[in-house]
Amino acid sequence: MLWSKTFIPTMKETPEGAEIPSHVLMLRAGLVNQVMAGAYTYLPLGLKALKKAERIVREEMDAAGAVELAMPSMSPQNLWEQTGRIQAFGNVLVQTNLPRGGRKVPVVFGPTHEEIITDLAARQISSYRQMPITFYQITTKFRNEERPRFGVLRTSEFLMKDAYSFDATVESLNESYDKMYAAYCRIFTRCGLEYLPVEAESGPIGGSASHEFMIPTENGEDSILHCKACGYAANQEKAEIGARDFTKPDFPIAEMQKVDTPNVSTIEHVSKMLKCRPSRLIKTLIYMANGVPIAVLVRGDHDANEGKIRRATGATKIELAPPEVIEKVTGAPVGFAGPVGLKEQIPIYADREIQGMLNSVVGANSADAHLTGVNMGRDFTPDKIDDLRNALDGDACPRCSGVMAMRHSVEIGHVFKLGTKYSQSLNARFLDSDEQLKPIIMGCYGIGVNRILAALVETNNDANGIVWPTAIAPYDVVLTLVKVPDEPSLAAAMKLHDELTAAGLDVLLDDRDCRAGVKFKDADLIGIPLRVVIGDRGLKEGKLEVKWRWEKDASMIDLDGAVKTLADWVLEERKTNARFLARKNGE
């Protein structure tokens, strides 16, 4: 491809509004163009990279035995009513009514396709002999993000590979899941990503039935905890906290005292007013566990974890109690709840950390007042003590004696054992070998294809621009023509371009009539892995100047045999990303 014949609108300056590296660089390198918040046009360069990621995903899905199909973005609303996901998705779901004659047909623009694929299975799969089977597609998904952000990392419309496995037994599901898990590892490795599979909140089957594939990066929206000692990794939602002994500090135990805290109800304000750290406060949260109010105690600087509360209570549904329930239970307005002197007798669940607290501050269960010098055992007794809070940096690893580190990260893939949630609500049943009718056992597996690009740019860039791995780079090689116009060097460049292309490489020839400096800057900005400079200096000596994007200095190779040399390098690199990955060790 000639640079002058394609469309690569690079920018010297950072566009207003872009902040994180991937957003800035994807705009500056002319990969994407913003249409509105959360919607981007993929320009030729961005689209080429996206297609390469898509191709790797497709190849590995095929290799794993999944079969490709394509489902429509539009689907009837009633399917989503049957699974209850109209409510579950809420505003995220993009819906409209299609006028059909005098009728209105309510449709949903698919945010994912469990409903549609399960409906297909319900119609087409009737025997255990038809399974196991895994379907996949790579299509556009719609999710009305209330707050799209971070460029292409979080958009309302995106390309997703979604796969769904159908099995007759749990053992078979486990095999299907493992195959997808392994395929994901191969995909992200081939893409040159440094990923970390983490345990995620699991579904109805339990166990380690869900994993997210994360790319650790400062600007990620998700938090993960990782123990380097044993390798345990989980997202913050899921991460357990290792048990430890709680020895209270050796201070005299204070008397309980009631203090006035007019209009001061938040942890931040209370701690400021009473001049104590938030960690001295006990946060009392009133939750509804299957509709019954309970009190949950966590340290003031900790966050309650609803998944853990659900498991501790054995409830299926956990939600924060509405203000009227809080007032009824505590006898005080919201913000003054505490474990001492609750108006109604409700179960109290305390986070383990509460055991280590001495002379704490709690709400007084009356307006504009708190209690100080409160101690567990003397002043209140929880019904149950358990791990109820979100894990934090430095918490103990639940699997070994190590310490976990917290990192931000971007989720690029998710594998999930669904079980029979959808097959039951959509009546997808099969006749098993024992002549019994049973619900199909499902798994689902997603990859955000756009996020592969964004995550790569986010984690691979320098002051000059993007540094692509060859596997995903829009072009393998950029030929930088130094002297324009100049017939002999143009002819040599065209010849090289054609021969490299014939050898299977993606070649971009920068034939623009501008100064060499501009071309070098642009080549670096758009991040093409291999740069070949064609100038009369080298041509006279029968040499070509070559440089990998991440190398500091260029080297010379003979013009004779250059095509074979370059093709060998690039084809190898495209497969392994070996040089790309090795560069980090040298840093």
Next chain:
RNA sequence: CGGGGCGUGGCGCAGCCUGGCAGCGCGUCUGGUUUGGGACCAGAAAGUCGGAGGUUCAAAUCCUCUCGCCCCGACCA
């Protein structure tokens, strides 16, 4: 949905407080000189100052409303 910031030629910004001819840099176009890391000189085109209403002799500037974008938070199978 709460909090904050920003909308001025294609891009990045100044001007606004204290109302008085709409500016700068980059880019674009023309001519010339240059030519291996974002060249230089001369000239040119291009802006309903996000939109609506109001105050005023006069509004980019002050007031009211509104739309959009970005950031933080809430939300996110």
